[in-house]
Amino acid sequence: MTGVSRRALFGMAGAGVALAGAGVATGVGIDRLGEGSPAHAEPSTVDFHGEHQAGIVTPTQQNLHFAALDVTTKDVGKLRELLRTWTAAARRMTAGQEVVADGAVGGAAQAPPGDTGEALDLPPGDLTLTIGFGPSLFDQRFGLAAKRPPQLVDLPLFPKDKLDPARSGGDLCIQACANDPQVAVHAVRNLVRLGFGVTEVRWSQLGFGRSSSTSRAQQTPRNLFGFKDGTNNVKSEDTDVLREQVWAQSGDGQAWMAGGTYLVARRIRMHVETWDRETLDGQEQIVGRTKGTGAPLGQTGEFDQVDLDVGGAGGVPLIAPDAHVRLASHQTLNGARILRRGYNFVDGSDGVGHLEAGLFFLAFNRDTRKQYIPMQQALSAKDAMMEYVQHTGSAHFAVPPGLTPTSNWGDGLFT
Amino acid sequence: MTGVSRRALFGMAGAGVALAGAGVATGVGIDRLGEGSPAHAEPSTVDFHGEHQAGIVTPTQQNLHFAALDVTTKDVGKLRELLRTWTAAARRMTAGQEVVADGAVGGAAQAPPGDTGEALDLPPGDLTLTIGFGPSLFDQRFGLAAKRPPQLVDLPLFPKDKLDPARSGGDLCIQACANDPQVAVHAVRNLVRLGFGVTEVRWSQLGFGRSSSTSRAQQTPRNLFGFKDGTNNVKSEDTDVLREQVWAQSGDGQAWMAGGTYLVARRIRMHVETWDRETLDGQEQIVGRTKGTGAPLGQTGEFDQVDLDVGGAGGVPLIAPDAHVRLASHQTLNGARILRRGYNFVDGSDGVGHLEAGLFFLAFNRDTRKQYIPMQQALSAKDAMMEYVQHTGSAHFAVPPGLTPTSNWGDGLFT
Numbered sequence: 001m002t003g004v005s006r007r008a009l010f011g012m013a014g015a016g017v018a019l020a021g022a023g024v025a026t027g028v029g030i031d032r033l034g035e036g037s038p039a040h041a042e043p044s045t046v047d048f049h050g051e052h053q054a055g056i057v058t059p060t061q062q063n064l065h066f067a068a069l070d071v072t073t074k075d076v077g078k079l080r081e082l083l084r085t086w087t088a089a090a091r092r093m094t095a096g097q098e099v100v101a102d103g104a105v106g107g108a109a110q111a112p113p114g115d116t117g118e119a120l121d122l123p124p125g126d127l128t129l130t131i132g133f134g135p136s137l138f139d140q141r142f143g144l145a146a147k148r149p150p151q152l153v154d155l156p157l158f159p160k161d162k163l164d165p166a167r168s169g170g171d172l173c174i175q176a177c178a179n180d181p182q183v184a185v186h187a188v189r190n191l192v193r194l195g196f197g198v199t200e201v202r203w204s205q206l207g208f209g210r211s212s213s214t215s216r217a218q219q220t221p222r223n224l225f226g227f228k229d230g231t232n233n234v235k236s237e238d239t240d241v242l243r244e245q246v247w248a249q250s251g252d253g254q255a256w257m258a259g260g261t262y263l264v265a266r267r268i269r270m271h272v273e274t275w276d277r278e279t280l281d282g283q284e285q286i287v288g289r290t291k292g293t294g295a296p297l298g299q300t301g302e303f304d305q306v307d308l309d310v311g312g313a314g315g316v317p318l319i320a321p322d323a324h325v326r327l328a329s330h331q332t333l334n335g336a337r338i339l340r341r342g343y344n345f346v347d348g349s350d351g352v353g354h355l356e357a358g359l360f361f362l363a364f365n366r367d368t369r370k371q372y373i374p375m376q377q378a379l380s381a382k383d384a385m386m387e388y389v390q391h392t393g394s395a396h397f398a399v400p401p402g403l404t405p406t407s408n409w410g411d412g413l414f415t
Numbered sequence: 416m417t418g419v420s421r422r423a424l425f426g427m428a429g430a431g432v433a434l435a436g437a438g439v440a441t442g443v444g445i446d447r448l449g450e451g452s453p454a455h456a457e458p459s460t461v462d463f464h465g466e467h468q469a470g471i472v473t474p475t476q477q478n479l480h481f482a483a484l485d486v487t488t489k490d491v492g493k494l495r496e497l498l499r500t501w502t503a504a505a506r507r508m509t510a511g512q513e514v515v516a517d518g519a520v521g522g523a524a525q526a527p528p529g530d531t532g533e534a535l536d537l538p539p540g541d542l543t544l545t546i547g548f549g550p551s552l553f554d555q556r557f558g559l560a561a562k563r564p565p566q567l568v569d570l571p572l573f574p575k576d577k578l579d580p581a582r583s584g585g586d587l588c589i590q591a592c593a594n595d596p597q598v599a600v601h602a603v604r605n606l607v608r609l610g611f612g613v614t615e616v617r618w619s620q621l622g623f624g625r626s627s628s629t630s631r632a633q634q635t636p637r638n639l640f641g642f643k644d645g646t647n648n649v650k651s652e653d654t655d656v657l658r659e660q661v662w663a664q665s666g667d668g669q670a671w672m673a674g675g676t677y678l679v680a681r682r683i684r685m686h687v688e689t690w691d692r693e694t695l696d697g698q699e700q701i702v703g704r705t706k707g708t709g710a711p712l713g714q715t716g717e718f719d720q721v722d723l724d725v726g727g728a729g730g731v732p733l734i735a736p737d738a739h740v741r742l743a744s745h746q747t748l749n750g751a752r753i754l755r756r757g758y759n760f761v762d763g764s765d766g767v768g769h770l771e772a773g774l775f776f777l778a779f780n781r782d783t784r785k786q787y788i789p790m791q792q793a794l795s796a797k798d799a800m801m802e803y804v805q806h807t808g809s810a811h812f813a814v815p816p817g818l819t820p821t822s823n824w825g826d827g828l829f830t
């Protein structure tokens with residue numbers, strides 16, 4: 001695919017490509033023109049509008065750029081205005097348009113271009129933009145304390161946490177997912193640019209290869225331990241579980257959050273070099289699944305039900321007491337589940353001879369107090385995998401509900 | 416594309432997919448199966464063998480993982496053995512196989528798996544693996560001083576360089592390019608793993624979106640300044656220029672390098688936030704080309720010839736004296752050219768509110784003393800673009816010639 005411009009694509013979208021429901025990818029059939037640009041081959045978009053924000057149950061795209069921002073102004077009016085501006089910008093970019101109408105080259109020669117331009121020739125790549133509000137946004141600065149959802153707690157420090165403040169927290173977050181990293185980076189950069197004087201990037205993280213699938217239509221990807229990751233995830237098709245475990249309901253405390261959810265972000269460094277010295281058997285014991293097919297120990301198919309009681313020789317459970325999937329299972333957590341949407345990362349090397357590799361863990365749940373926190377507590381305390389990982393960053397965000405073509409990201413906060 | 420396994424692909428390759436010449440991508444026609452995995456849609460390979468190493472004139476793939484390594488042993492025999500092992504491993508991985516025959520799940524349960532597994536279900540993605548030897552490899556440690564090519568100088572410090580030693584140098588480098596970041600990361604990781612006890616990662620860099628095209632069949636990509644980058648690059652089709660300016664010839668000093676080339680890697684931080692405040696006109700003056708089409712100032716088409724003398728109002732040259740393309744042009748550098756193959760990067764944020772974005776510049780030339788160095792000297796001294804960039808890492812490598820199915824990367828050094 002060469003040269004379907006953002007403009008041309010807008011034309012197509014404008015001509016009435018039907019976009020069905022929130023977060024459903026709409027492939028526009030364009031023939032591929034040979035080698036070289038597979039990531040650019042899909043001029044398809046994900047609807048920005050819907051009951052829930054896109055980018056949560058949307059089938060996980062290939063690439064992530066996640067940014068946490070701090071608000072640097074004390075003027076709440078500016079914040080409110082920025083959320084309005086951001087919504088309009090996101091509406092455009094997720095439809096494959098430039099961030100503003102004048103764009104990279106359409107404006108005045110004597111003014112800075114309206115769009116930074118690096119996505120000019122790229123298809124929209126299923127871009128989704130998802131926003132969240134951190135606990136600190138509800139402090140005394142903006143008069144939003146009464147709007148703070150009770151679910152949006154400050155996360156406790158978990159056993160063995162080694163959090164870097166420079167990779168943690170944030171008043172706001174923007175999650176950009178796309179099938180082209182340049183499209184995700186372009187979107188974050190242009191939103192950040194619009195926020196000049198109002199917000200500032202606190203930290204940001206690129207990810208690739210999605211470590212969790214969120215739809216039964218997707219092949220389960222592998223994380224950097226080489227295991228399939230996402231097999232037993234909550235999937236977009238599980239509407240009952242989503243209602244019960246992911247989407248905030250109107251009686252949940254803050255009515256403005258109904259249809260929203262809570263996002264936990266954890267940057268988890270994985271000591272891949274140490275993991276790679278563990279035996280195959282040892283690795284499978286730690287996870288509780290086989291490495292090849294991903295089947296639970298004691299079963300044969302990837303999607304066979306996990307049976308925590310199935311015994312091996314002498315009746316000893318095949319899935320060990322400290323196996324990751326046992327401790328993380330809803331069966332041992334009073335039914336608590338989460339929707340995982342993490343990405344693999346390699347941030348160069350660590351200065352002492354190893355790759356700085358890991359999992360940028362993203363999870364959505366309805367009540368972090370009852371779901372993520374007890375789960376992480378169990379894992380941090382007992383998971384055999386903890387020997388090979390280190391949590392280096394942490395953040396928590398309230399993710400407001402989806403949008404209509406006339407609503408904006410700030411509506412719940414300011415009306 | 417779901418589930419063409421590495422094994423299945425090997426089967427296909429083994430069944431006689433003809434691979435023609437060094438660095439030519441061979442698409443194996445497999446229908447795409449809809450949404451989600453564009454980067455995984457191309458089970459195509461690039462031949463590892465040929466007159467020159469693949470990954471130099473090979474049409475630039477989407478993703479890069481570049482690693483610089485130091486040799487930690489004093490035992491030259493181990494280094495020699497490792498280069499042999501690496502060659503066999505690279506031969507396998509570039510053909511879409513696991514790094515060793517036993518692989519991630521095929522070995523003994525009581526032994527660490529032979530392959531780390533995260534690429535198990537992924538097509539080869541046009542993976543290329545290219546090796547280089549740094550100046551420090553030719554110091555007293557391994558008795559290789561007499562093998563050092565005169566072209567492989569220690570790079571001088573250029574005006575305004577702000578080099579981080581932790582991002583510079585290296586005894587060896589591995590450049591992995593692929594159309595899937597996970598495939599590139601997997602390849603580097605598995606080579607690094609094979610080097611345990613012999614080499615150690617000194618620094619590593621991920622890149623995306625290729626900032627330079629190396630073939631006339633490719634659409635010119637854009638860098639993070641939003642400009643097309645690679646328009647006037649030396650292309651794989653320019654065989655005469657390649658012979659004259661890129662490939663080392665047998666009379667060049669070290670006969671073992673004939674068919675090889677010299678690689679300069681520069682990590683260039685780009686202050687995108689400052690750039691974005693420059694006017695469109697100002698940006699175009701700095702580059703010397705228009706932002707939209709990429710045409711040289713004074714011309715209309717992207718590929719129109721650069722005319723450094725074309726005058727505007729009052730005869731003032733349209734391409735300014737300090738424009739990037741003037742200073743970098745072979746017309747002002749006694750005919751010197753280089754083959755650019757850089758990638759964009761975003762390494763999170765810089766801690767003071769900005770994205771840590773830039774260009775990981777990779778260039779190949781026949782004699783760095785006569786090509787890259789004078790070019791960089793001119794740019795560092797006079798380029799108007801220098802106000803917006805900062806060189807933060809630097810390395811130089813001798814890239815040995817291509818391989819036959821029985822030769823190995825160390826042959827030139829050790830025979």
Ligand code: HEM
Nearest residue numbers: 227228229230231232233268325328329330359375376389
């Ligand atoms: C680097 C860190 C981690 C790695 C490598 C990892 C890996 C895995 C793997 C391989 C599986 C099995 C496949 C699947 O069902 O998806 C799994 C399952 C799971 N993980 Fe993790 N995980 C990590 C961190 C976490 C964290 C921090 C949490 C939550 C606090 C978590 C929650 C879960 C859950 C809920 C399941 C499904 C368990 C079940 O019901 O079967 N994981 N993980």
Ligand code: HEM
Nearest residue numbers: 642643644645646647648683740743744745774790791804
């Ligand atoms: C962040 C840093 C840089 C950026 C953003 C950049 C950008 C560009 C752009 C937009 C062009 C015009 C399109 C093209 O012909 O490819 C160009 C051309 C070129 N650049 Fe750079 N460049 C950078 C660094 C360098 C460096 C370090 C060198 C070499 C020392 C270099 C050498 C060249 C050459 C040789 C050309 C072609 C000039 C001609 O003959 O027309 N560039 N660059």
